[in-house]
Amino acid sequence: MHKRTFLKSITLAGLGLPQLGKSNTSSLIIDSNLPAPIVAKDEKFWKSVRALYKIKSDYINLESGYYNMLPEETLEQYLAIIKEVNYHASFYMRTRQFKERAAQNQLIAQFLGGSEEEIVLTRNTTESLDLIISGYPWQLGDEAIYAEQDYGAMIDMFKQVAKRNGVVNKMVSVPNIPQSDEEIVSIYEKAITPKTKLIMICHIINITGQILPVKKICDMAHKYGVEVMVDGAHAVAQIQFNISELGCDYYGASLHKWLAVPLGVGVLYVKKEHQSKIWPLIGENESVQGINRLNHFGTNPVHTYLALQFAIQFHHKIGAANKEERLRYLQQYWTTKVISIPNIILNTPSESKRSCAIANVGIKGLKPADMAETLLKKYRIYTVAIDSAGVHGCRITPNVFTTLAELDQFVAALKEMAA
Numbered sequence: 505m506h507k508r509t510f511l512k513s514i515t516l517a518g519l520g521l522p523q524l525g526k527s528n529t530s531s532l533i534i535d536s537n538l539p540a541p542i543v544a545k546d547e548k549f550w551k552s553v554r555a556l557y558k559i560k561s562d563y564i565n566l567e568s569g570y571y572n573m574l575p576e577e578t579l580e581q582y583l584a585i586i587k588e589v590n591y592h593a594s595f596y597m598r599t600r601q602f603k604e605r606a607a608q609n610q611l612i613a614q615f616l617g618g619s620e621e622e623i624v625l626t627r628n629t630t631e632s633l634d635l636i637i638s639g640y641p642w643q644l645g646d647e648a649i650y651a652e653q654d655y656g657a658m659i660d661m662f663k664q665v666a667k668r669n670g671v672v673n674k675m676v677s678v679p680n681i682p683q684s685d686e687e688i689v690s691i692y693e694k695a696i697t698p699k700t701k702l703i704m705i706c707h708i709i710n711i712t713g714q715i716l717p718v719k720k721i722c723d724m725a726h727k728y729g730v731e732v733m734v735d736g737a738h739a740v741a742q743i744q745f746n747i748s749e750l751g752c753d754y755y756g757a758s759l760h761k762w763l764a765v766p767l768g769v770g771v772l773y774v775k776k777e778h779q780s781k782i783w784p785l786i787g788e789n790e791s792v793q794g795i796n797r798l799n800h801f802g803t804n805p806v807h808t809y810l811a812l813q814f815a816i817q818f819h820h821k822i823g824a825a826n827k828e829e830r831l832r833y834l835q836q837y838w839t840t841k842v843i844s845i846p847n848i849i850l851n852t853p854s855e856s857k858r859s860c861a862i863a864n865v866g867i868k869g870l871k872p873a874d875m876a877e878t879l880l881k882k883y884r885i886y887t888v889a890i891d892s893a894g895v896h897g898c899r900i901t902p903n904v905f906t907t908l909a910e911l912d913q914f915v916a917a918l919k920e921m922a923a
């Protein structure tokens with residue numbers, strides 16, 4: 505019989521961090537010897553994970569893509585930190601704040617497999633990536649490449665630097681169902697000219713859930729001397745990866761998405777060799793060098809950043825591999841049931857390496873907004889409608905607390921609506 509153990513967690517005391525709030529995950533017992541694909545189908549285990557959340561009964565939540573709700577224990581720990589900071593007030597802000605926030609930086613750097621000298625905490629992906637786009641040392645006529653499936657806030661910043669700095673933007677389109685990595689790489693490669701400086705790519709496209717071959721795109725771009733900035737809003741803590749192995753130059757993500765940190769925490773990675781050429785979003789004292797030069801944060805909700813430690817602990821208690829496998833299993837559970845139904849259009853590739861939790865489904869002849877409304881009003885299933893960039897359907901995002909019974913209800917609803 506396998507030994508029953510709790511999954512390993514990062515030691516907070518070792519980082520000099522306060523250990524506030526009680527953990528309820530003592531009920532979360534898992535055999536650490538079991539391979540993730542087996543754990544992914546252990547409904548008893550996932551039922552015990554679900555019990556750690558306060559789930560609304562009004563509707564089935566299949567929209568975890570905006571942000572991931574916190575399990576009750578992270579919420580309690582977060583509230584305890586808010587009280588602690590409030591109790592010590594200005595004294596806390598003038599004394600402990602900097603060391604404790606820096607310790608969170610260290611935690612996220614470890615989590616991503618990178619160095620504290622290249623990674624800092626921000627408010628969100630938007631801040632991280634817009635800092636790079638707006639702070640890049642653009643020259644008149646420089647070119648940038650992005651895809652129409654990229655996130656609007658970053659595209660808007662590229663449009664601003666086009667007006668302000670005379671940057672020429674080239675927009676490509678990524679097919680919803682690609683045939684190969686090479687097909688995607690060549691789409692970006694064909695848009696490169698001698699004037700191209702920067703390519704933006706999504707690690708996971710938010711409207712379809714498609715995972716892009718980041719390393720292959722970076723390797724190709726670097727051959728032309730072009731830098732790559734990755735939008736990892738949905739990748740951190742949904743899929744496992746090591747940031748140093750991706751080969752990108754810049755990376756931004758939101759930790760309130762799949763890591764389930766309270767709202768308002770993101771991360772920025774800037775390769776050391778690029779740090780000094782980027783203009784900060786907020787001016788910093790000239791004595792501050794390295795990545796911290798790009799990270800002047802002023803008076804900030806430090807308690808929100810301090811909650812990162814608890815979110816990471818929770819993530820490790822479930823197990824990164826177990827979580828990724830479970831999320832992919834849930835997505836494949838419903839997509840395989842509907843893929844061959846007449847009138848159903850899946851906008852997400854089925855290959856395991858090209859998708860995980862998120863998938864997008866449309867119904868022939870039905871507007872995505874009407875589809876989302878019917879799902880909510882008639883079937884009590886909450887999703888989000890997507891109707892742009894060649895993607896027409898509802899984005900479906902289950903989470904670790906989603907049950908197979910809920911997905912069965914969704915599949916039954918889709919069947920009725922498609923008929």
Ligand SMILES: Cc1ncc(COP(=O)(O)O)c(C=O)c1O
Pocket residue numbers: 569570628629630631654655657706708709710735737738758
């Ligand atoms: C791909 C992608 N990039 C960026 C963002 C922006 O994230 P935030 O609003 O947390 O900055 C999102 C948000 O959903 C996203 O899906």
